[in-house]
Amino acid sequence: EVKLVESGGGLVQPGRSLKLSCAASGFSFNDYWMGWVRQAPGKGLEWIGEINQDSSTINYTPSLKDKFTISRDNAQNTLYLQMSKLGSEDTAIYYCALGGFDYWGQGVMVTVSS
Amino acid sequence: DIVMTQGALPNPVPSGESASITCRSSKSLVYKDGKTYLNWFLQRPGQSPQLLTYWTSTRASGVSERFSGSGSGTYFTLKISRVRAEDAGVYYCQQVREYPRTFGGGTKLELK
Numbered sequence: 736e737v738k739l740v741e742s743g744g745g746l747v748q749p750g751r752s753l754k755l756s757c758a759a760s761g762f763s764f765n766d767y768w769m770g771w772v773r774q775a776p777g778k779g780l781e782w783i784g785e786i787n788q789d790s791s792t793i794n795y796t797p798s799l800k801d802k803f804t805i806s807r808d809n810a811q812n813t814l815y816l817q818m819s820k821l822g823s824e825d826t827a828i829y830y831c832a833l834g835g836f837d838y839w840g841q842g843v844m845v846t847v848s849s
Numbered sequence: 850d851i852v853m854t855q856g857a858l859p860n861p862v863p864s865g866e867s868a869s870i871t872c873r874s875s876k877s878l879v880y881k882d883g884k885t886y887l888n889w890f891l892q893r894p895g896q897s898p899q900l901l902t903y904w905t906s907t908r909a910s911g912v913s914e915r916f917s918g919s920g921s922g923t924y925f926t927l928k929i930s931r932v933r934a935e936d937a938g939v940y941y942c943q944q945v946r947e948y949p950r951t952f953g954g955g956t957k958l959e960l961k
């Protein structure tokens with residue numbers, strides 16, 4: 736069974752950084768693109784970016800390219816999202832997803848507030 | 850960026866009736882391989898999105914035949930036949946033709 740479990744969310748002060756993790760199981764992690772999507776409270780879905788199997792190609796939505804960094808550790812079957820210079824506009828549920836978007840994690844809440 | 854624009858539904862929809870959701874893209878989603886890269890998702894309240902269809906009309910694994918996607922170029926439709934209570938939620942279209950991937954704003958389906 737494919738499982739994606741996000742962690743690392745919580746309350747963070749404006750301007751600080753936070754790193755999210757997504758633990759994958761039930762499939763051959765190093766064979767798939769992986770990505771991140773977020774959803775602000777009461778709003779729609781926003782694609783953040785995705786990373787290929789060997790981390791040689793990473794694509795971001797332009798508005799987040801300078802703030803967010805996607806990485807992965809194939810030995811640990813884990814996807815990461817490093818977020819910096821966080822602002823209130825980054826308050827959202829963050830989902831990791833398999834590259835084809837056919838499997839999603841349950842999401843992790845990030846709240847940016849002083 | 851490709852802008853995705855979704856239409857609204859005349860909510861609430863009576864149970865057992867059909868509902869069609871429209872999605873328009875600002876650019877053709879046909880790729881050089883001939884496939885049209887349009888996904889549909891359903892997000893039920895409090896849940897993660899679920900992939901319904903990809904390549905415009907191919908149903909994802911385990912998805913009911915009541916869901917059918919159609920369209921071409923820049924205009925797409927998701928039809929839900931014999932609407933049931935479990936179909937309630939917000940539907941999103943998404944283009945994966947090019948980067949950045951972009952979603953429509955969502956269409957809410959409420960049942961009567």
